[in-house]
Amino acid sequence: MRTIDIQVNGAFGIDFNDDNLDLDSFSHACQKLAASGVQQFFPTLITAPHDALLRRVSKIAGWVTADSQLQACVGGLHIEGPFISPKPGYRGTHPLDAIRPVCLEFLKEMVEAGRGLVRQVTLAPEEDPQFLGTRWLADQGIVPFAGHTDASLEQLRGAIDQGLQGFTHLGNGCALEVSRHDNILHRVLACRSELVVSFIADGIHAPFWLLKTWLELFGPDRVIVTSDAMSAAGMPPGEYLIGGQPILVDESRRTRHRDHQYLAGSASLLQDMENLGPQWIRDWSEVKERLFCENARKLFRLPGTPQ
Known part of the structure; x- marks a missing residue:
C-alpha cells in the first residue's frame, strides 16, 4: 500500500528543521521515504524564531518548486x-522562547x-x-x-466555525495530568463530528487499546495515521536532533528530550505503523487505505482526489 504522511519532521538521520539542511540530504530523505512506501508526505517545520522559521520554509519550498x-x-x-x-x-518539546500568539x-x-x-498549519485556538x-x-x-493546545470547548467550537478542520496527534502535546472531565481530549471528542484527527500509531505515543477506542468513536473517515517522524526514524537507537534540540531514542524506539520527560516526535516510519495496524484496527483490510492514505488525500485535495 502506498501511503500519505502529513507530519514528517525528518528521517534517516536527516532533520528537516536543521538550518544546515542541504538539498542532497533532503533529496536523500525523500528517496528513502518513497522506498519505504510513502507516496507523498508533508515536510514539517516546527516552532522556531521568526527569521529561522521563514528561512527553513523558504529553503524547502524553493527546492521542491524547482524539482519535478x-x-x-x-x-x-x-x-x-x-x-x-x-x-x-502542551508545548511538548517546542522551544518556549519562540512560541507566540497568532500574528496575522x-x-x-x-x-x-x-x-x-503550505497545506497545513497546526495552532492553538486559544492563541488565535x-x-x-x-x-x-x-x-x-x-x-x-x-x-x-488547551483550548476550551467554546474556543474549539469558535475555531471550527471559522474553518478549523482537524486536530494534530490526539493524545500528545498535552499535560501529563489533566482534569478528570474537562480536558482537551474530552473536548475534542465532543467535537468529533466536525474534526478529523491524526494519530501517531506507534503504540508509544498512545496505547493501541486507546487508539482502537478513539477510532470507534471518530469513525474511519475522520482519522489519519501519521508518523510524526523525526531524524531518528529508520535509524538505530542513539541521540538525534530536531531543530537543534537533543533527543534520546532508546531500544524500544521511545523518544524523549534529553532534558525532560516529554516525547519528542517519533522514531518510527509510517511503514512501521502500517505493520502494527492489525493489532488495533478492526476490519483492517476494509479501512487501512482510508487511515493511511485516502483520508489525507481527500482532506488536503492531493492529486488523485475525485472531483
Missing part, C-alpha cells in the same frame, strides 16, 4: 507552531515563503484572537489543525 522529482513526493508543507500553547506539557502578518509571511506549498488566523488560512485553502 521532489514535487512528486512532497505533497505540501506542514507548519506546526509557533502559534501554540506555552504551557508545560507573520502567518502571511510564512505562507508567502512557502510558495504555494477572534480566530482571525484560522479564518485567513481557511480562506487561502490551507487546512488549519488545532494542536499543542
